[in-house]
């Protein structure tokens with residue numbers, strides 16, 4: 001029989017480690033499945049300049065190593081394995097690791113899901129240049145491209161927001177759109193194309209087919225879909241804004257997800273009947289399953305920052321603490 005834990009955390013980005021830290025300091029140390037690729041998205045980047053507390057910036061992997069050490073220092077038990085399935089139909093909740101004969105069951109009174117999201121990639125070689133000229137987050141990386149020539153791929157509102165973040169720093173931004181119109185709202189298109197027309201250009205009906213560069217991005221190869229013409233364009237930066245995929249595959253049949261696969265929590269269903277509950281009696285980070293909580297990019301399709309993910313992790317931990325003990329007084 002598996003030991004019943006107070007809380008199991010699935011996922012090890014800023015959200016998971018922050019939740020683990022708060023719970024451990026509240027004497028509710030979690031068992032944490034950090035995944036085979038622990039540390040989350042910041043393990044894929046170089047310098048992080050916008051995480052508070054590091055005036056000179058910090059390398060993404062160093063920041064995540066510190067977060068792991070801090071969570072472990074207070075007693076978090078960390079397992080470097082992926083959770084392969086869950087059963088939230090009854091309590092205690094069941095969390096499984098491994099498959100077939102190797103499958104092992106774990107049980108918990110509460111679960112925090114902090115499995116994050118991954119940016120959609122073009123898969124034309126650019127994925128190997130993340131943090132070396134290729135970015136999926138202009139808010140994070142635009143200041144590194146001061147007076148540089150950049151390209152942004154996408155055509156929705158998210159792409160327009162990326163361009164608006166980038167245009168404050170870059171010398172020029174060319175949007176690459178594979179269709180002959182944008183999906184973005186008219187107001188966002190106006191902000192990008194009319195209000196910034198001296199800096200922003202568009203390549204319509206165009207796809208990125210490859211990248212070039214030794215160690216860092218130097219050029220992209222694009223193809224016009226109508227004419228078939230290919231060109232190699234020198235650039236310092238390629239920003240991808242073609243969507244994110246929340247890591248919720250294993251939770252599909254177990255908790256409510258929105259149309260794009262993000263976890264629905266009481267916080268982001270504020271317009272539903274759940275919001276009628278008084279906030280203080282409610283658990284903003286709880287999902288549709290009583291006792292299962294969500295934190296970070298797996299819930300947050302809007303801000304997607306390390307600091308907001310950490311903030312969500314803190315909220316989830318305080319909610320779990322109050323759920324289990326009736327009070328939360330970690331600080």
Ligand SMILES: Cc1cc2nc3c(=O)[nH]c(=O)nc-3n(C[C@H](O)[C@H](O)[C@H](O)COP(=O)(O)OP(=O)(O)OC[C@H]3O[C@@H](n4cnc5c(N)ncnc54)[C@H](O)[C@@H]3O)c2cc1C
Nearest residue numbers: 011013014015035040041083116140296297304305306309
């Ligand atoms: C290249 C890059 C650069 C970035 N730069 C910045 C920046 O400079 N500043 C900033 O604020 N933000 C930056 N971001 C965004 C930031 O990294 C994310 O917002 C943040 O990491 C989200 O944290 P999270 O804890 O929600 O999830 P993630 O960081 O996505 O971590 C989730 C973790 O859960 C694990 N996991 C998933 N499924 C399972 C499972 N079944 N079992 C066990 N583990 C699982 C994953 O392997 C992963 O390790 C960047 C993102 C990228 C991709």
